[in-house]
Amino acid sequence: MSLRETRIEKALLYLEPGPLALVTTSEGGKDNVMTISWTMPLDFDGHFAMATGPWNYSFKALKKTRECAVCIPPASMLETAAKIGSVSGADCDKFALFGLNAIASKTISAPCIEGCIACIESKVVKYMPSAGIFVLKATRLISDSRAPDKRIIHARGDGTFTADGQTFNFRKIIKDKLPPGL
Numbered sequence: 001m002s003l004r005e006t007r008i009e010k011a012l013l014y015l016e017p018g019p020l021a022l023v024t025t026s027e028g029g030k031d032n033v034m035t036i037s038w039t040m041p042l043d044f045d046g047h048f049a050m051a052t053g054p055w056n057y058s059f060k061a062l063k064k065t066r067e068c069a070v071c072i073p074p075a076s077m078l079e080t081a082a083k084i085g086s087v088s089g090a091d092c093d094k095f096a097l098f099g100l101n102a103i104a105s106k107t108i109s110a111p112c113i114e115g116c117i118a119c120i121e122s123k124v125v126k127y128m129p130s131a132g133i134f135v136l137k138a139t140r141l142i143s144d145s146r147a148p149d150k151r152i153i154h155a156r157g158d159g160t161f162t163a164d165g166q167t168f169n170f171r172k173i174i175k176d177k178l179p180p181g182l
Protein backbone atom coordinates (compact mmCIF):
# COMPACT_ATOMS: atom_id res chain seq x y z
CA MET A 1 0.00 0.00 0.00
CA SER A 2 1.14 3.57 -0.63
CA LEU A 3 -0.12 7.07 0.14
CA ARG A 4 -2.84 8.25 -2.21
CA GLU A 5 -5.03 11.36 -2.46
CA THR A 6 -8.26 11.26 -0.46
CA ARG A 7 -11.12 13.60 0.55
CA ILE A 8 -9.69 16.83 2.02
CA GLU A 9 -12.44 16.90 4.69
CA LYS A 10 -10.65 13.99 6.31
CA ALA A 11 -7.56 16.14 7.10
CA LEU A 12 -9.30 17.12 10.33
CA LEU A 13 -9.25 13.53 11.55
CA TYR A 14 -5.44 13.72 11.74
CA LEU A 15 -5.26 17.16 13.39
CA GLU A 16 -8.21 16.90 15.78
CA PRO A 17 -7.03 14.54 18.54
CA GLY A 18 -5.88 17.02 21.18
CA PRO A 19 -7.30 16.53 24.67
CA LEU A 20 -11.07 16.60 24.97
CA ALA A 21 -11.89 19.35 27.46
CA LEU A 22 -14.85 20.50 29.53
CA VAL A 23 -14.83 24.29 29.55
CA THR A 24 -16.75 26.02 32.32
CA THR A 25 -18.01 29.59 32.43
CA SER A 26 -19.99 31.51 35.01
CA GLU A 27 -22.14 34.50 34.24
CA GLY A 28 -25.01 36.17 36.07
CA GLY A 29 -24.83 33.58 38.87
CA LYS A 30 -25.17 30.62 36.47
CA ASP A 31 -22.39 28.07 35.92
CA ASN A 32 -22.24 26.38 32.52
CA VAL A 33 -20.02 23.88 30.76
CA MET A 34 -19.36 22.90 27.15
CA THR A 35 -17.26 20.23 25.51
CA ILE A 36 -14.30 21.43 23.44
CA SER A 37 -11.86 19.50 21.28
CA TRP A 38 -10.27 22.40 19.40
CA THR A 39 -7.44 23.71 21.58
CA MET A 40 -3.79 24.39 20.82
CA PRO A 41 -0.82 25.35 23.02
CA LEU A 42 0.93 28.54 21.82
CA ASP A 43 4.01 28.92 24.01
CA PHE A 44 5.73 27.77 27.22
CA ASP A 45 4.20 30.66 29.23
CA GLY A 46 0.72 29.20 29.49
CA HIS A 47 -0.91 30.75 26.42
CA PHE A 48 -3.19 28.52 24.38
CA ALA A 49 -5.90 28.86 21.76
CA MET A 50 -9.47 27.61 21.84
CA ALA A 51 -11.89 27.72 18.90
CA THR A 52 -15.57 28.41 19.50
CA GLY A 53 -18.23 30.83 18.39
CA PRO A 54 -21.56 32.60 18.94
CA TRP A 55 -23.63 29.46 18.21
CA ASN A 56 -22.70 28.30 21.73
CA TYR A 57 -24.33 29.74 24.87
CA SER A 58 -20.89 29.71 26.55
CA PHE A 59 -19.58 32.19 24.00
CA LYS A 60 -21.47 35.14 25.48
CA ALA A 61 -20.16 34.36 28.97
CA LEU A 62 -16.61 33.93 27.66
CA LYS A 63 -16.70 37.31 25.93
CA LYS A 64 -18.32 39.07 28.87
CA THR A 65 -16.41 37.58 31.82
CA ARG A 66 -13.18 36.88 29.86
CA GLU A 67 -12.48 33.74 31.88
CA CYS A 68 -13.12 30.01 31.93
CA ALA A 69 -11.78 26.77 33.40
CA VAL A 70 -10.50 24.18 30.94
CA CYS A 71 -10.97 20.81 32.64
CA ILE A 72 -9.60 17.52 31.31
CA PRO A 73 -11.97 14.60 31.94
CA PRO A 74 -10.71 11.01 32.16
CA ALA A 75 -11.89 8.33 29.72
CA SER A 76 -14.40 7.16 32.32
CA MET A 77 -16.24 10.51 31.88
CA LEU A 78 -16.47 10.25 28.07
CA GLU A 79 -20.20 9.56 27.88
CA THR A 80 -20.92 12.55 30.14
CA ALA A 81 -18.56 14.74 28.07
CA ALA A 82 -20.35 13.75 24.86
CA LYS A 83 -23.73 14.55 26.42
CA ILE A 84 -22.46 17.91 27.76
CA GLY A 85 -21.49 18.80 24.19
CA SER A 86 -24.90 17.82 22.87
CA VAL A 87 -27.13 20.16 24.89
CA SER A 88 -26.99 23.88 25.54
CA GLY A 89 -26.82 25.73 28.81
CA ALA A 90 -29.38 28.06 27.28
CA ASP A 91 -31.94 25.30 27.88
CA CYS A 92 -30.77 23.62 31.07
CA ASP A 93 -28.46 23.60 34.08
CA LYS A 94 -25.80 21.15 32.92
CA PHE A 95 -24.15 20.89 36.36
CA ALA A 96 -27.46 19.64 37.80
CA LEU A 97 -28.43 17.58 34.74
CA PHE A 98 -25.16 15.64 34.67
CA GLY A 99 -24.50 15.56 38.43
CA LEU A 100 -21.27 17.55 38.14
CA ASN A 101 -19.67 18.80 41.35
CA ALA A 102 -18.29 22.31 41.02
CA ILE A 103 -15.05 23.12 42.86
CA ALA A 104 -14.42 26.80 43.55
CA SER A 105 -11.59 28.24 41.48
CA LYS A 106 -9.10 30.69 42.98
CA THR A 107 -8.23 33.01 40.10
CA ILE A 108 -11.55 33.08 38.22
CA SER A 109 -15.29 32.86 38.95
CA ALA A 110 -15.97 29.86 36.71
CA PRO A 111 -15.69 26.61 38.67
CA CYS A 112 -13.44 23.59 38.19
CA ILE A 113 -15.05 20.13 37.95
CA GLU A 114 -14.52 17.34 40.45
CA GLY A 115 -13.37 14.05 38.95
CA CYS A 116 -11.33 15.64 36.17
CA ILE A 117 -7.63 14.79 35.78
CA ALA A 118 -6.72 18.48 35.71
CA CYS A 119 -8.37 21.90 35.47
CA ILE A 120 -6.70 24.98 34.04
CA GLU A 121 -8.15 28.25 35.33
CA SER A 122 -7.76 30.64 32.42
CA LYS A 123 -8.29 34.26 31.37
CA VAL A 124 -9.08 35.50 27.88
CA VAL A 125 -6.17 37.51 26.49
CA LYS A 126 -7.61 38.09 23.04
CA TYR A 127 -10.55 37.14 20.84
CA MET A 128 -9.92 36.86 17.12
CA PRO A 129 -13.39 36.85 15.49
CA SER A 130 -12.11 36.27 11.95
CA ALA A 131 -10.69 32.92 13.08
CA GLY A 132 -13.16 32.18 15.88
CA ILE A 133 -10.23 31.84 18.26
CA PHE A 134 -9.92 32.81 21.90
CA VAL A 135 -6.34 33.19 23.11
CA LEU A 136 -6.26 32.15 26.76
CA LYS A 137 -3.63 32.41 29.48
CA ALA A 138 -3.52 29.79 32.22
CA THR A 139 -3.69 31.45 35.63
CA ARG A 140 -3.80 28.38 37.88
CA LEU A 141 -3.57 24.62 37.40
CA ILE A 142 -4.99 21.96 39.67
CA SER A 143 -4.34 18.30 38.91
CA ASP A 144 -4.96 14.97 40.58
CA SER A 145 -1.82 12.85 40.39
CA ARG A 146 -3.69 10.05 42.15
CA ALA A 147 -6.73 10.04 39.86
CA PRO A 148 -7.77 6.39 39.34
CA ASP A 149 -8.22 7.01 35.61
CA LYS A 150 -5.67 9.33 33.99
CA ARG A 151 -6.45 8.43 30.37
CA ILE A 152 -6.97 11.68 28.42
CA ILE A 153 -9.73 11.46 25.79
CA HIS A 154 -9.06 12.43 22.16
CA ALA A 155 -11.94 13.25 19.82
CA ARG A 156 -11.19 12.01 16.31
CA GLY A 157 -13.63 14.44 14.72
CA ASP A 158 -16.10 11.90 13.36
CA GLY A 159 -17.93 10.96 16.55
CA THR A 160 -15.35 8.37 17.58
CA PHE A 161 -12.77 8.81 20.33
CA THR A 162 -9.54 7.31 21.53
CA ALA A 163 -8.03 7.38 25.01
CA ASP A 164 -4.40 7.50 26.07
CA GLY A 165 -2.73 4.14 25.88
CA GLN A 166 0.94 3.25 25.71
CA THR A 167 3.49 5.94 26.66
CA PHE A 168 6.75 6.25 24.71
CA ASN A 169 9.70 8.07 26.31
CA PHE A 170 11.89 9.97 23.82
CA ARG A 171 13.01 12.64 26.30
CA LYS A 172 16.71 12.04 25.57
CA ILE A 173 16.29 12.83 21.88
CA ILE A 174 14.17 15.98 22.27
CA LYS A 175 15.59 17.32 25.56
CA ASP A 176 16.67 20.65 23.99
CA LYS A 177 13.08 21.30 22.88
CA LEU A 178 11.46 20.71 26.28
CA PRO A 179 10.47 23.63 28.53
CA PRO A 180 12.51 24.00 31.73
CA GLY A 181 11.15 22.07 34.70
CA LEU A 182 9.25 19.41 32.75
Ligand SMILES: Cc1cc2nc3c(=O)[nH]c(=O)nc-3n(C[C@H](O)[C@H](O)[C@H](O)COP(=O)(O)O)c2cc1C
Pocket residue numbers: 032033034035036037038039051052053055056057058059081082083084085086087088089090155
Ligand atom coordinates in the same frame (compact mmCIF):
# COMPACT_ATOMS: atom_id res chain seq x y z
C1 LIG B 1 -16.88 15.78 21.26
C2 LIG B 1 -17.31 17.21 21.10
C3 LIG B 1 -16.36 18.19 20.82
C4 LIG B 1 -16.74 19.53 20.65
N1 LIG B 1 -15.78 20.47 20.38
C5 LIG B 1 -16.16 21.76 20.18
C6 LIG B 1 -15.18 22.76 19.91
O1 LIG B 1 -13.99 22.51 19.87
N2 LIG B 1 -15.63 24.03 19.70
C7 LIG B 1 -16.97 24.37 19.77
O2 LIG B 1 -17.31 25.54 19.58
N3 LIG B 1 -17.90 23.44 20.05
C8 LIG B 1 -17.52 22.15 20.27
N4 LIG B 1 -18.46 21.22 20.57
C9 LIG B 1 -19.88 21.62 20.63
C10 LIG B 1 -20.28 22.26 21.97
O3 LIG B 1 -19.78 21.53 23.07
C11 LIG B 1 -21.81 22.26 22.00
O4 LIG B 1 -22.29 23.13 20.98
C12 LIG B 1 -22.41 22.62 23.34
O5 LIG B 1 -23.77 22.31 23.32
C13 LIG B 1 -22.26 24.10 23.70
O6 LIG B 1 -22.85 24.29 24.95
P1 LIG B 1 -23.42 25.71 25.41
O7 LIG B 1 -24.47 26.10 24.38
O8 LIG B 1 -23.99 25.45 26.75
O9 LIG B 1 -22.27 26.66 25.41
C14 LIG B 1 -18.10 19.89 20.77
C15 LIG B 1 -19.06 18.90 21.08
C16 LIG B 1 -18.66 17.59 21.25
C17 LIG B 1 -19.70 16.55 21.59
